[in-house]
Amino acid sequence: MNARAERVGDPGPDSGSGAAGGGISVRNLAVRYGEHLALDGVTVEVPAGRVTGLIGMNGSGKSTLFKAIMGMVRPDAGSVRIAGDGQAAARRGGLVGYVPQSEDVDWAFPVSVRDVVMMGRYGHQGRTRRPRAADHAAVDAALARVELSELADRQIGQLSGGQKKRAFVARGIAQEARILLLDEPFAGVDKRSEATIVRLLRELADDGRTVLVSTHDLHALPQLADEAVLLLRRVLFHGTVAEALRPERLALAFGLDVLGGASS
Numbered sequence: 001m002n003a004r005a006e007r008v009g010d011p012g013p014d015s016g017s018g019a020a021g022g023g024i025s026v027r028n029l030a031v032r033y034g035e036h037l038a039l040d041g042v043t044v045e046v047p048a049g050r051v052t053g054l055i056g057m058n059g060s061g062k063s064t065l066f067k068a069i070m071g072m073v074r075p076d077a078g079s080v081r082i083a084g085d086g087q088a089a090a091r092r093g094g095l096v097g098y099v100p101q102s103e104d105v106d107w108a109f110p111v112s113v114r115d116v117v118m119m120g121r122y123g124h125q126g127r128t129r130r131p132r133a134a135d136h137a138a139v140d141a142a143l144a145r146v147e148l149s150e151l152a153d154r155q156i157g158q159l160s161g162g163q164k165k166r167a168f169v170a171r172g173i174a175q176e177a178r179i180l181l182l183d184e185p186f187a188g189v190d191k192r193s194e195a196t197i198v199r200l201l202r203e204l205a206d207d208g209r210t211v212l213v214s215t216h217d218l219h220a221l222p223q224l225a226d227e228a229v230l231l232l233r234r235v236l237f238h239g240t241v242a243e244a245l246r247p248e249r250l251a252l253a254f255g256l257d258v259l260g261g262a263s264s
């Protein structure tokens with residue numbers, strides 16, 4: 001159970017820098033929902049300046065890991081450091097932008113696309129929460145970057161799946177988050193939105209940000225990510241995308257025992 005994760009290949013010079021290098025450092029994390037152990041001894045260093053893909057079958061704990069990094073679920077054990085800070089300080093400082101799974105959002109909430117993106121500016125507005133010119137400019141720039149300027153005044157629920165995802169990516173850009181967590185940003189998304197998001201994530205990583213993105217789309221992984229983490233309640237593997245995509249590793253991550261039969 002507590003075997004160390006396999007780490008193969010050299011994902012790159014920045015790899016392993018974790019929180020000290022501006023990334024995320026997760027140590028021995030365990031999260032339990034009642035009797036169910038969703039994460040067990042998860043240790044992973046997510047480096048800055050890279051796009052890291054988080055891969056695993058349904059129920060493997062990907063969303064739980066994002067929520068634990070965000071401080072939205074309380075771990076039973078272990079720790080999370082973000083850019084060298086604890087979670088509370090990182091959240092207060094607006095360091096982390098989060099694109100949640102669609103099911104976790106109330107799309108009927110009466111806010112426009114522009115309002116959602118402006119939420120990313122709260123940390124910049126002080127106690128009054130009154131947007132200033134710089135906030136409006138940052139929101140306009142973020143909307144343009146995700147190609148949503150024309151839909152800025154629509155109620156958020158009236159966008160397509162891909163446009164909704166782009167609106168949340170724009171919120172993270174407006175926030176100037178150093179760390180971006182994206183939970184299944186390509187689920188139910190049109191090709192144009194997928195291409196826009198992939199391009200943006202690359203630009204953000206090239207700009208030195210830390211990007212952790214979960215996806216089921218293994219075909220898109222080589223274009224999307226610089227390195228990959230295979231998760232099945234714990235980290236099975238962390239290394240290059242090519243190594244992660246080897247059939248025997250995918251078989252383990254997706255619950256098939258290549259030596260015969262299904263694993264539990």
Ligand SMILES: Nc1ncnc2c1ncn2[C@@H]1O[C@H](COP(=O)(O)OP(=O)(O)OP(=O)(O)O)[C@@H](O)[C@H]1O
Pocket residue numbers: 033034036038056057058059060061062063064065
């Ligand atoms: N609020 C909750 N209460 C009880 N169990 C939960 C809760 N949230 C998640 N779980 C369970 O914890 C495990 C991990 O769930 P999680 O949502 O993190 O997986 P996931 O890898 O994101 O799955 P998917 O790919 O389907 O989104 C699953 O077995 C799930 O049923």
